[in-house]
Amino acid sequence: MDLTFNETETEFRDELRGWLADNAPGDPPDRGDEDERYAFLRDWQRKLAEGGWASVHWPVEYGGRGATLTQSAIFFEELGRAGAPLPANVLGLLLAGPTIMIWGTDEQKERYLQPILTADEIWCQGFSEPEAGSDLASLKTRAVKDGDHWVVNGQKVWTSGAQYSKWCMLVARTDTEVPKHKGLTYFLMDMEDPGVEVAPLRQITGEPEFNELFLNDVRIPDANVLGGVGNGWKVALTTLMNERAGLAFFLQVRLRQLLDRLFEEAGRRGLLDDPVVADKFGELHLKAEILRLTAYRGLTAIEKYGVPGPEGSLTKWMWSETNQQLTQFAADLLGPEAIASGDRWAYELLRARGNSIEGGTTEILKNIVAERVLGLPKAR
Ligand SMILES: Cc1cc2nc3c(=O)[nH]c(=O)nc-3n(C[C@H](O)[C@H](O)[C@H](O)COP(=O)(O)OP(=O)(O)OC[C@H]3O[C@@H](n4cnc5c(N)ncnc54)[C@H](O)[C@@H]3O)c2cc1C
Numbered sequence: 001m002d003l004t005f006n007e008t009e010t011e012f013r014d015e016l017r018g019w020l021a022d023n024a025p026g027d028p029p030d031r032g033d034e035d036e037r038y039a040f041l042r043d044w045q046r047k048l049a050e051g052g053w054a055s056v057h058w059p060v061e062y063g064g065r066g067a068t069l070t071q072s073a074i075f076f077e078e079l080g081r082a083g084a085p086l087p088a089n090v091l092g093l094l095l096a097g098p099t100i101m102i103w104g105t106d107e108q109k110e111r112y113l114q115p116i117l118t119a120d121e122i123w124c125q126g127f128s129e130p131e132a133g134s135d136l137a138s139l140k141t142r143a144v145k146d147g148d149h150w151v152v153n154g155q156k157v158w159t160s161g162a163q164y165s166k167w168c169m170l171v172a173r174t175d176t177e178v179p180k181h182k183g184l185t186y187f188l189m190d191m192e193d194p195g196v197e198v199a200p201l202r203q204i205t206g207e208p209e210f211n212e213l214f215l216n217d218v219r220i221p222d223a224n225v226l227g228g229v230g231n232g233w234k235v236a237l238t239t240l241m242n243e244r245a246g247l248a249f250f251l252q253v254r255l256r257q258l259l260d261r262l263f264e265e266a267g268r269r270g271l272l273d274d275p276v277v278a279d280k281f282g283e284l285h286l287k288a289e290i291l292r293l294t295a296y297r298g299l300t301a302i303e304k305y306g307v308p309g310p311e312g313s314l315t316k317w318m319w320s321e322t323n324q325q326l327t328q329f330a331a332d333l334l335g336p337e338a339i340a341s342g343d344r345w346a347y348e349l350l351r352a353r354g355n356s357i358e359g360g361t362t363e364i365l366k367n368i369v370a371e372r373v374l375g376l377p378k379a380r
Contacts, residue, residue, distance in 0.1 A: 003296060005070070012067070013074050019051055020082040028085050031347055034207055038088060038164055045087030045119040054117050055093045062101065062109070063117045069299050073249045080253025091161065092116035092123035094247065096169050099239045103186070103227035112167070112188065124165040126156040126189065126213055127236065133158075134364050136171070137180045137233060141215060143172040143187065150174070150187065150220045152195070156213035158358075162198045163211060165191045169239060170220075171232050184232030188224040195219070205350045241312075243359055248298060248315045252291045255323055258348065259284055262330050271333060280329055287322045291315065310372035313365040320355035320362060327352040 005013065025044045029036045048054040049063075057072040058064025067075065079086070087093065097116045100108055115121035132139035141154025152172055162168070168189040175183035189196070195218035200208035227235035263272075263281060271277050294315050301309035327349040331339045338345040356362040370376040 005074070009068075009070055009074060012071050013078060016053065016075065016078050017082075019053065020078060020084060023047055023051060024082060025084055027083075031205070031207060034209075041085060041088035042119045042122075044085065045089055048087055049118045054087065054119075055097065058093075058097060058113075058117070059101070062097075062113045069302055073296070073299055076247075076249035077253050080250055080257060083257065086250060087119065088164070089116055089119045089122050091125055091169075092119075092121070092167075095125060095239045095242050096123040096167070098242045099169065099186075099235060100188075100226065102238050103231075103235050107223070108188070108226065115166075121166040122161060122164045123167045123169065124159050124162045124191070125239070126159055126162075126168040126170040127239075128158045129155060130157050134361055136236070137184065139171060139173060139184070141170075141172040142176075143174045143185060143220070145174075146219075148222045150185075150222070150225075152187070152189070152215050152218040152220060154215050156215070158201070158210045159198075159213050160210045162191065162213055163200060163208070167191060168196075168213070171236050174229055174232075178230075181233045182230060184236070185229050186226045186232040186235035187220050188226055189218065189220055190224075193218045193220075203351075204353060205347055240360075247359070248295045248312065248319075251319050251323075252288070252295050252315070255291065255319060255326065256288050258323075259288055259326055262326065262333070266333055269334075277333065284322065284326055284329065287318070287325075291318050291322060294318065310368050313360065313368040314373065316359060317362050317365040317369070320352075323355050324352045 025040070025047065028040050031037070045054055052065060053075070055063070056065040056067035056075045057069075058066075060066045065071075093116060097113055100112050104112070112121070116123065127136055127139075129139045129141060139154075141152065141156065143150040143152045145151075150172075152170070154172065156170075159168070168191055170187040170189040171184055172187060173183050174185040177183070191198070195216045197214040197216065199212040199214065201210055201212060202208045203210070259281075266272055266277060266281070272281070294311070298309065298311050298315055301311055327345070330345045331349050334345060337343070339349060340346060367379050371378050
C-alpha cells in the first residue's frame, strides 16, 4: 500500500489536528474513582459528537463523516497522538453501531444509532459465558419464545462497562435442536429490565471494569431481534470483525506513546547509556514500527476484499505481546517505585495481563494465523 496521504487525507488530518488542539480533553481523572472517570469520558464523547468527530467512519446519514478506511486510521492515530482517550461509548461506536447498520431494520437504525453517537445510551457486549469464551458458539444462555416476546435465562461474564450500559448486544440460544452455530439469535437487550442483575468483578488492577450478568426471565420484544431468529452467529461475527479492525490503529499508537514516555523517563534517570537498556529500547521500537506497518497492511486487505482479513489476528497478537513486554520492561527499569500502588506504570503493567485474553486469546489468534494465513492443517 502507498503510505503517503493524498490531499484529501492530509486536509482531513490537519482539520482534526486543529480541532484536537482547541478541544483537548486533558487527562482523565486518576484511576480509583471509576464513576468520575466514566463521566469524564462521556463528556469527552459529547464534545466529539458536537464537533462531528464522534464516529468518523459512520455514514453521513447516521451522523458520521463517511470517512474512508485510511481517514478512520488517521482519526485513531491523531487521537492517540494528542494523548486523548477513547470515548465512553466505544463498544457502541465501534461494535453495536456498525452491526446495527448492517443487520438492523430501518426502525432499529432510527431508534438506536443517534443515542450511541451522543453517548446518551451506552452499550455493552454480552457474548462470553463461564463455559463459552473462545468457543463462543457453545453458549448456553437460553431465549424461549413467549407470544411476541422472548424470555431469557442464563449468565454472561466479563461484560465490560455493563454498569453504565442502557443496552447489551446479547447472543442467546433460541434452538437446541440444530448444530450449535445455527441455534443462536442476536438480541438488543434493555439493561433496565428487572431480570438483569449486574455484579461487578474486580480486576488485578483493582478496578471493576467488567461484570457478571445474571439474566432471570428477562423479557425481550420480537422487535429487538437483530438480523433474524437463528442468524445470531453471522451477526456476532460482524461485531467481532469490527472489534479487531476498529481498535488496531488506536492500540498501536497507544503503544508508541507509552514507549516514548518510558524512553523519556529512562533518559531523565540517565539509564540510556546502559547498552542492555538501549538494546531493549531498540527492540521495542522495531516492534512498534512493525505493528504500525502491519496495521496499514490490514487496511489494504479491507480495501481490497471489503472485510478485515485474518491478518488482523496477527496485529492483535503482536500488540498484546509487545505491550506486555513494554510494561514489564518499565517495571524492571524503574524499579519498585514505579510499581508502587497508584503509579501509572503499575496500572499499565497489571492491565496488560488481560491483553492476551480480551478480544480473542493469543492461542486462538495463533490458530487463525496458522490455518488461514499460513494455510497449515486445521486444529481439531
Ligand atoms: C479485560 C477483558 C475484557 C473483556 N470484555 C468482554 C466483554 O465486554 N464482553 C464479552 O463478551 N467478553 C469479554 N471478555 C471475555 C473474553 O472475550 C474472553 O475471556 C476470551 O474470549 C477467552 O474466553 P475464556 O475466558 O472463556 O477462556 P477459554 O476460552 O476458556 O480459554 C482458556 C484457555 O484455553 C485456551 N484455548 C481455548 N481454546 C483453545 C483452542 N482451540 N486452541 C488452543 N488454545 C485454546 C485459551 O487460549 C486460554 O488460554 C473480556 C476479557 C477481558 C480479559
